[in-house]
Amino acid sequence: MKNLIAFLKQFQFFLLFAGLQIVAISLYVNNYDTPQAKFLTSASAVSGSLLEKSNEFTQFINTPLANKELQEENQRLRSEIDRLKAIMDTAHFKDTVVGENTFQYIPAKVIYSTYNKRNNFITINRGSDDGLEEGMGVFTDNAIVGVVHSVSEKYSTVKSVLSAKIYVDVKVEKSGAHGLLDWNGVSPKIGQINAISSDIILKKWSRIVTRGASGVFPEGLYVGKIYSFKRDDAKPMWNIDIWYQEDFRRLTNVYVLKNNRKKEFIKLNEALTEEENND
């Protein structure tokens, strides 16, 4: 017993060190995929409001460009409305009940974002009060940005596509070949796509869009362009690099996608997997 106490005393600092390391690393491992400790993210009330305050000081740098982009988007949407109005006038389904939209757009402002780390997160100024939930898709006028990771009342964090294992399902627009989005952590302009079989013919600069299979994003949202591709040495797959349209270094305005039919979608999927299990 005496020896044990002496032993513990001799290694007390190492034991404390090891204990703290275990706590810290297990926090990291447990929270990266699914957030559990809410106080640990920048969506928490204290850090969220502080980041928002600091953003008020720095945002004027980005304002002219952000304004220009919003104006262009407005312009485009306006012409789209005119076009649709013209169609509506000629068509005869004016009085029929138009169902509830599947996707609802919630505009949000980026108050903090990183792009030079291995896994990058974006903090936005909308939270559960505005109807946000974990797992919703986030995009800008240019391209998709990421998926909501954790939500507090007023703020949320978004895991951006500049993260390992983000796994958004995407496809090549023309051929429909689909794969999963990933990021190797090197350049914030270049992402990767996994799991496209190497017998499919690809072309440089073909457009990559979302596939819309998981209910997070609708089909056809722009992601990027194929930048380069070569065969995997081990598997019959392509290793594809894609060029992101969005410049993640200066994100200002984003939209969060609320899928009104997500519950239905999940139910269907569950039924499917159950059936598969029964077979």
Added chain:
Amino acid sequence: MISIIKYIFGALVLIFAQVLIFSRIEVNYAVYLMIYPLFLLVLPFRMPLAQILLLSFVIGLAIDNFMNTFGLHASSLVFAAYLRPFIFKIIAPNEEYVRGNNSEKYTSSLRFLFIAFLLLLAHHTWYLTLESFDLGEYLFLLIRIALSTVISTLVTFIIFLLFLAKNKVEK
């Protein structure tokens, strides 16, 4: 008592400086500027290691809270804190460090630079390796560690010269 308040204030300033300023500076994709381990260099030499470990853990978690890293900063700061006494020993094996305020203990700025470099090297290596967690990217990882450490050390040294070394002259 006054010195405790001073250290708490200093820690807060470092955390906010790291989160609001240094994490936003874009040097290069490979560089991640981290200056908050400077805190370990400013604490008194003779402070008990257990206290330093716990303090590092708390400060690391505070930074994790802003940066969405869930314990990575805490882990690497605790690692650096654990190595702190060893690094001090390497630099001056036979020297008795004096108790008390910290600004007097670095007999020269060059010595501070060297200690800061070793401490930041340990910290950055731990942090960036854990963060990437994929040895397939080892070449890029090595470049990242080297560049980040050098630049963080330089910035830390500049901060030291601007704010901390001045006290020495006054005394």
